[in-house]
Amino acid sequence: CAGQSTSLSASGASTYAWSSGGSGTPISITPGSSTTYTVTGTSAAGCTGTATISVTVNPLPIVTVNAVPTAICAGESTTLTASGANSYTWNLGSTATSFSDNPIVTTTYSVTGTSLGCTGTASTTVTVNPLPTITATASPNAICVGFSSTISASGGYSYSWNNGSTSTSFSESPLASTSYVVTGTDVNGCTGTASVFVTLMPGLTVSITPPVDNICEGESVSLVASSPGLGVGYTWDSGQNTATINISPSATTTYTVTGTDAQGCSGTADAVINVNPLPIIQFSGEPLSGCLPLNVDFTDMSTGNIAFWNWSFGDGDYSGVQNPSHTYNTGGSYSVTLVATTDYGCVDSLTFNNYINAMTLPIASFIADPPLTTEDAPTILFIDQSIGATQWEWEFGDGGTGSVVQNPSYTYLGAGEYWVTLLVTNAVGCVDSTEALITIKPTYTFYIPNTFSPNNDNRNEEFRPFGMGWDVDFYEMRIYNRWGQLIFTTTDVNKGWNGNFNGLPVEEGVYTIKAQVRALDGKAHNYIQSINLIR
Structure with missing residues (x-):
């Protein structure tokens, strides 16, 4: 491979000379490209011979690596792709030409590519950008109905809210308690989310x-x-x-x-x-003054929806009728109060002080001297004992002429019972009267017959006393025979003796009568007398 060395060895001679300039065997060569090397060998005899060898130099593979993308946000992945060789070995152990990875920090990826046994390396760095820390706030986070809250975000470059807003801050008046969620993006395009809850408090009950x-x-x-x-x-x-x-x-x-x-x-x-409204109270009375007994008619003249009346007449008496009448029986000045109550229970009162003047009557009174007499002494002195009187009017009860003097004397013409009336008047014109019964008794007489004849001839058939001027309630008569036997008794002045005893006629003869009687002047009289019974 380019850049590598190899050894060339020759044999069959004693010395060697190489076309590359070296001598001896073996020699090390590092050809830059495929080369044919010639070696000339010289034997000990000085004879030479040549040989050639071709050394092929394979170029090193030019390996490249691409990361897409080269910058990611935390939690994202990148795709790494190698090229320029026939096979690859990554520093992470992968032998794939391309693979995805989720680095959590910035990472350098290296790959060795092999072609014709020659290798080449390449590397690339993938930058892992941290997610932005997004913060959402609400001020205030609890609001009343009709109020608003300011919703704000921070920590990002741009924002997107779940209500559609892209503002960093906005004002909201929710109709119910609401959660506001924001996605913030930083300058690297990385995003973070945050939320804030705005509580809508119910309206205050008052x-x-x-x-x-x-x-x-x-x-x-x-x-x-x-x-x-x-x-x-x-x-x-x-x-x-x-x-x-x-x-x-x-x-x-x-x-x-x-x-x-x-x-x-x-x-x-x-x-x-x-x-x-309170009742408007007014009333009147008629008459406002007068003599006892003074009867006053009171008239309610109040206005309003009056349901109840309470009168106080000033003398301790009361009334609950609307228009009462009241009689004053004691002299004096009286304050009258009316308390009126409406159908709503509203109460007001009116008092007229010293409204009623009830004038005291004189008190008529007299005595007669004497109170009881007879026809023998028919003159009576009347003595006034009235209180508060200034005028006197006498009526003596016999139809005769009266008198206006205070203490008159009057002579009656005959026996009888006479009602004497005294009418007195005081200084204010009030009057009173009184009367008393005057009795003129007849002159006392009591006669006892000395003979009677009960013989059924309807003449003088019954024996009884007679007379006048005596009290019939205090009378008793007893009749005895000659032997002193009681044969008749009575206390009834109208009952006489018919001459019988035990239902049978008694014989003619003399009988004794005993009588007790009281004159009208109170003097008692006792009588014993003989009577003759003739048939």
């Missing part, structure tokens, strides 16, 4: 307690905002920044609160506060 409320004009109510979220702050459309607010709207109002949590997510809630 509520207000109470969500609807009815209040009355002038009242206040507390609204309390709440949320299951953590670290939630609240802002009301009325300007407050607390969870609880106290409000006193003058008209029906909708209040809105916005709650914002630590991630910036927010939610809103509304509360409607219905403001119901």
Whole structure:
């Protein structure tokens, strides 16, 4: 092979001379190309002879090696191909003309090619470029509905995102939690991937307690905002920044609160506060003053959807009707209050101080001196004992002329019972009256007949006393025969003795009567007298 040496040996002579200039045998030659060598041999006798030999010089094979590609990215493969020889031996042990390899670092590949026993070598280096370290970030990586996140990549020269973007950074407002995947390519064409997950947080749930409320004009109510979220702050459309607010709207109002949590997510809630009007209260009374008992008719003149009325008349009495009547029985000035409640429960009141003036009556009273008399002394002095009276009017009950003096005397013309009436008036014109029964008793008389004849001739058939001026409730009569036997008794002034004893007529003769009676002046009288029974 070109560049190699070989030995040429001659024989049959003593000395040798070679055409290449050498002498002796053997000689070493390194022909540059195929050459015919001649050797002249000289024997000891001086005789010469020649011989030739051709040495063929085979050229070394020109071996080349190609790597496609010569620069790869980590994890990729390259194809190595040798040429210029008949067979090959690679430093990796392969004897194939071409093969693929996946080097993990930059590698030099060498190959020895053999043709006609001659070899040639070649080598090539395959550069293994590391994959770029691609980083994907999201700022923020958790967002609320309607918010956006900035998605960014680094570590590469160019980028391709799974949403089609080729920008290094872009803003996105996903409708759901989303994974963003980016492929980054460096200047060597090597690629790396990275991903980032953007969490879409649900909207913040906010509520207000109470969500609807009815209040009355002038009242206040507390609204309390709440949320299951953590670290939630609240802002009301009325300007407050607390969870609880106290409000006193003058008209029906909708209040809105916005709650914002630590991630910036927010939610809103509304509360409607219905403001119901108070009743407009007015009333009148008729009459506003007068004498006892003073009956006043009250008239409600209030406006509004009134469902309940509560009257306080100032004397401890109350009423729940709309237009009550009330009677004052004690003198004085009274303040009247009406409390009205609407169908929504709104309450207002009106008080008229010292509205009713109930004037006290005089108290009519008198005594008679004497309270009981007889026809023998028919004059009675009437003594006024009234309280608060300034005028007096007397009626003495017998149809005669009355009197207007305070303490009159009056003489009755006959026995009887007379109702005396006193009507008194005080300084404000209030009146009172009283009456008392005056009794003029007849003059006391008690007569006992001395004879009677019960003989069925319808004349003088029954024995009994008679008279006037005595108390019939305090009377007793007893009749005894001559032997002192009680044969008749009675306490009834209208019951006489018919001359019988035990249902049989008694005989003619003298009988004794004992009577007890009390006059109307209270004096008791006892009588014992004999009577004759004649048939």
